Amino acid sequence: MPSKAIAPFNGKPATAVMVDLASGQQALAGSPITPAFFLHCHRPALSDDPPLPVPWHGIVGEDSKIKAIFQQIRHAAPYDYPVHLSGATGTGKELAARAIHDLSGRKSGPFVPVNCGAIPEELVESELFGHMKGAFSDAHRQRKGCFERAHRGTLFLDEVADLSLYNQVRLLRVLQRGVFERVGGERSLRVDVRVISATNRPLKQEMADGTFREDLFYRLNVVPIHMPPLNARRGDITLLARYFLDRAARRYGRYPVRLTRPALSLLQGHDWPGNVRELQNAVHFGFVRAGGPIIDAGHLPPTVRQRAKKVRFRRLDPTSVSHALACCGGNKSRAARYLGVGRATLYRFLRLHQPFLGG
Numbered sequence: 273m274p275s276k277a278i279a280p281f282n283g284k285p286a287t288a289v290m291v292d293l294a295s296g297q298q299a300l301a302g303s304p305i306t307p308a309f310f311l312h313c314h315r316p317a318l319s320d321d322p323p324l325p326v327p328w329h330g331i332v333g334e335d336s337k338i339k340a341i342f343q344q345i346r347h348a349a350p351y352d353y354p355v356h357l358s359g360a361t362g363t364g365k366e367l368a369a370r371a372i373h374d375l376s377g378r379k380s381g382p383f384v385p386v387n388c389g390a391i392p393e394e395l396v397e398s399e400l401f402g403h404m405k406g407a408f409s410d411a412h413r414q415r416k417g418c419f420e421r422a423h424r425g426t427l428f429l430d431e432v433a434d435l436s437l438y439n440q441v442r443l444l445r446v447l448q449r450g451v452f453e454r455v456g457g458e459r460s461l462r463v464d465v466r467v468i469s470a471t472n473r474p475l476k477q478e479m480a481d482g483t484f485r486e487d488l489f490y491r492l493n494v495v496p497i498h499m500p501p502l503n504a505r506r507g508d509i510t511l512l513a514r515y516f517l518d519r520a521a522r523r524y525g526r527y528p529v530r531l532t533r534p535a536l537s538l539l540q541g542h543d544w545p546g547n548v549r550e551l552q553n554a555v556h557f558g559f560v561r562a563g564g565p566i567i568d569a570g571h572l573p574p575t576v577r578q579r580a581k582k583v584r585f586r587r588l589d590p591t592s593v594s595h596a597l598a599c600c601g602g603n604k605s606r607a608a609r610y611l612g613v614g615r616a617t618l619y620r621f622l623r624l625h626q627p628f629l630g631g
């Protein structure tokens with residue numbers, strides 16, 4: 273056990289009640305908790321801690337799928353061709369866009385992210401292209417749009433599929449002609465901008481439905497990069513969880529903080545529909561809930577705990593249950609522990625499957 277694990281005690285005995293999560297062993301109330309007792313309680317239950325790798329341009333991952341993404345980013349970065357990032361929400365599309373910018377010749381220029389889905393329809397045009405004073409009732413002064421602000425840099429159009437057909441045409445014209453006018457302005461402006469776009473919507477389907485213009489798609493999708501869901505790179509779950517925890521611990525000066533093995537296996541068993549963002553939120557929730565150096569399964573959000581239960585239930589099958597019961601001499605509590613499920617789960621399973629188990 274590295275010495276940092278006992279750092280919270282600063283070598284001095286602390287006084288509080290401490291219970292070993294696995295064995296239920298408890299230090300006497302008010303008696304000093306020695307580092308040795310702390311180690312006794314937590315060493316077997318804690319996850320192993322190989323050193324964290326340095327994030328690659330803010331992106332953490334060692335799975336071959338994410339390494340292939342690093343490679344695609346490296347290839348795309350030096351050119352000015354538009355890149356389109358697809359992938360579900362929370363998979364790291366914005367991080368990838370920033371990495372492309374950082375690795376490009378534009379890195380000393382601005383990176384301007386704009387969430388097309390978050391701007392009210394009537395303001396999209398002025399947000400993208402700027403406006404002249406008096407162009408509309410609230411235009412009290414002239415304002416530059418995102419295209420101008422991104423001059424000599426990169427414009428990141430997030431949620432590009434949320435643009436209305438009208439604004440898609442405006443965007444297409446700028447990409448085709450390389451010039452635009454501010455709303456209410458007559459002078460054509462030319463800027464030097466690289467466009468990276470992203471969406472979590474299926475653009476092929478949107479085109480088939482007529483809600484996304486095909487010509488715009490081909491303008492944006494010159495270099496496509498698809499961000500894989502976290503589910504497809506499950507090997508990175510532990511790494512990412514430890515990374516987010518480490519960052520939280522550093523930020524709030526609460527070091528060291530560690531996940532117990534049961535907490536890690538809950539995280540590993542979850543299917544993460546919200547991808548890395550959901551994992552990050554779950555870790556932060558656990559960090560806040562635990563309030564101390566050890567984050568256990570019970571500190572994780574209910575969604576993660578609930579879903580894991582369902583997954584475990586789905587994984588039960590009559591053969592493994594019969595086998596567990598046989599191994600445990602028919603004792604259901606022991607069989608439940610053997611199977612890694614709660615007693616109630618096993619009882620529910622038995623009620624449903626008793627006829628097939630011959631009981």
Ligand SMILES: Nc1ncnc2c1ncn2[C@@H]1O[C@H](COP(=O)(O)OP(=O)(O)OP(=O)(O)O)[C@@H](O)[C@H]1O
Pocket residue numbers: 330331332333359360361362363364365366367368430471472512548549552
């Ligand atoms: N591989 C990763 N390593 C470290 N942090 C990550 C990684 N992937 C995502 N994140 C973090 O998860 C959060 C969501 O990432 P990001 O905003 O880039 O996702 P997104 O795909 O653009 O999401 P959306 O489609 O909802 O806009 C951010 O806080 C980001 O820092």
